[in-house]
Amino acid sequence: MFQHLSLRIRILLFFALIGIGGTIIVGLALYFGYRSALNDGVASGFLLAGILAGFGLLGLSVGIWLLFDENVAKPIERLAAAMRTRAHAGVNADVDKHAARYLGDLAPAAEAVSTQLNETALSTAQMVALETERLTLEKQRLTALLTEVPVAMILVSPSNQIVLYDGQAAEVLRQIATPRLNASIYDYFKQETLERAYQKLVKTGMDVSFTAEGAANKLTFDARLKPMGAAKGYMILIDDEHAKITPDAERPLVYDFDLLDQQPADDIMVTPITDMTYVVFDSETTGLLPHKDEVVQLGAVRVVKGRIVPGEKIDQLVDPGIKIPPASTKVHHITDAMVAGAPDIEQVSREFHHFSRGAVIVAHNAPFDMAFLRRQAKSMDIEWDHPILDTVLLSAVLFGASETHTLDALCDRLGVTIPDHLRHTALGDAQATAEVLCRMLPMLASRGYDTFGKVLEQTRKHGRLLEDLN
Incomplete structure (x- = not known):
């Protein structure tokens, strides 16, 4: 029945509950203190009343905070994230009205604004599409001429x-x-x-x-x-x-x-995130222990100025030098026969190191994948000193730490589709992570986190998430 009340009335009820609840708690505390005073003296009665009132008010505050957090704060955070996703990532996802059911008219109003903006954007996109088609034809003609x-x-x-x-x-x-x-x-x-x-x-x-x-x-x-x-x-x-x-x-x-007009930045920390070059990668391994397991596949794609560069990729099976456990094969479908004759991790690492030169390395749960590469670095005399971003932490910055931050959840949230045959392949997951990154970059910039330094500062606030994952 409370769903029909306005947001202002609901907030009034929260404060009324604090006032009424506090009054009842103090009254009960005084009553029990009075009874204690009759038996054990005035000092004992005041002490008991103070303790009961203090703990009662603390419990009431925690209870009200939990209600407010669950029914107001979290829904507002989700609603804001959904609107930014629609506005800046180009994802036409519906606003979750059920999650925002206690926010009065806010969710329907947000849906109406988003729908109107989408309709305007659609008409603009149609005009852009016509011009893009013309430019595409010109590019095809140019390509045909260059072929000769x-x-x-x-x-x-x-x-x-x-x-x-x-x-x-x-x-x-x-x-x-x-x-x-x-x-x-x-x-x-x-x-x-x-x-x-x-x-x-x-x-x-x-x-x-x-x-x-x-x-x-x-x-x-x-x-x-x-x-x-x-x-x-x-x-x-x-x-x-x-x-x-x-x-x-x-x-x-x-x-x-x-x-042609871009100059290399002197300080990466003040470089706009939309101007940077990223190498997004993923690996498949023989197991989940970086200190003893080995890489069996590495996939990577490059992102330049907010878009994935077609054709610039690594999709390489790796000979781990050990048997692949059946349990791991069941996940990534890579067998011993498939990696027989493939290059070893040293050769693939060197190729990937060159591929990543001058770029920010990006991965989903980067510490896990980087641990495998860093373990081999000393023997190869190379250093993984690249700047690193983690899409788990970027997700926490944009959608809140309490949300789910798996790659599947992120793809679902941002409208990225991973074909079933590419899921749990290194290149497939790297491609999906790159698409997620391209959608998140404008969202981060819209929040004011428009330079690499600002983004890094925000991700560090959620570092505990990676500790829990690993």
Whole structure:
């Protein structure tokens, strides 16, 4: 019957309950104190009355707080999180009116506002979709034209970050390391050689032919630097019969022209979270003990400026060097036969370490997965000194520590679907975690946690959650 009362009346009832309950408790305490005074003296009576009144009022306060927390505070927190999810993560989830049933007209009003905004956003999205379709067609035409050009092409920003690469360039880069948008070009080609060619390009303003030397091995490629005219940055064109380029292969473009204007941040703590590069990863293991179990699969994807970069991923089985227990196989479906002949954890760790260079590492329950990698680090002479974010803690910041923070719960809350055949695979869970991250970044920014330092400060308040998980 209380569901029809307004929120103001309900809050009035809370305070009335405090007043009436407090009066009754004090009255009972005085009564029992009076009876004690008749038998044991006035001092004893006052002492008993004070003790009974104190504990009674404390119990009443705790009871009222629990009622208020359960019926007002938590529903408001859930309602606010749901509205932010709809507003900033693009998730068209219904407002939970049952959870907010004691909040009067607040939940229906929030639903009405969200519905109206969604309708407005839908009409705007339709116009954007038409323009996007036009741009997509232009991109397809550009890609088709580039297919006829028998060279690999890489566009580099003035700060020497990779802004664009085509499919054939990806084949060249992959011979050195996994291609990465927004990575330093010096991660792939020796800096001294490239800088000499660039200085000549600046001096002459003309194309410069040179030999590009791979940074991590002895590979060399016949290449050419090309100026961009009035535009910023420069292009690297590779036309080398030894570059193992497939002439007729599909040539998708991977690019983000906003990176042309982006300068590397001097201090990561003040860098906007939407401008950062993230590597989101997950691992499958032989068991749950990082000090003795081994990795059997590692999957990772990259997120640049709030979007997942297509094609930039690691999906690698790992030979653990030990038998995989049947109980673990039942979870991730990886068998001893599947990992036979796969690279060991040292080789995969080195690849992942390079893949993560210059990025923030993200995982769901990161301490667990990182423990496996850190255990091997000393023998490989590498350091995992990357900044790390944990989506468990980000969930606690956005939705409250009392909510459920499993990956399945987060995906359900944010409208992310994990196909059944990809659940409990390293790449599938990494992809889902990356999609969750992309939805949470604008939500964090909307709360005022718009820099990496601010987000890190908030996540540290919930560190106990990871202690309990592990």
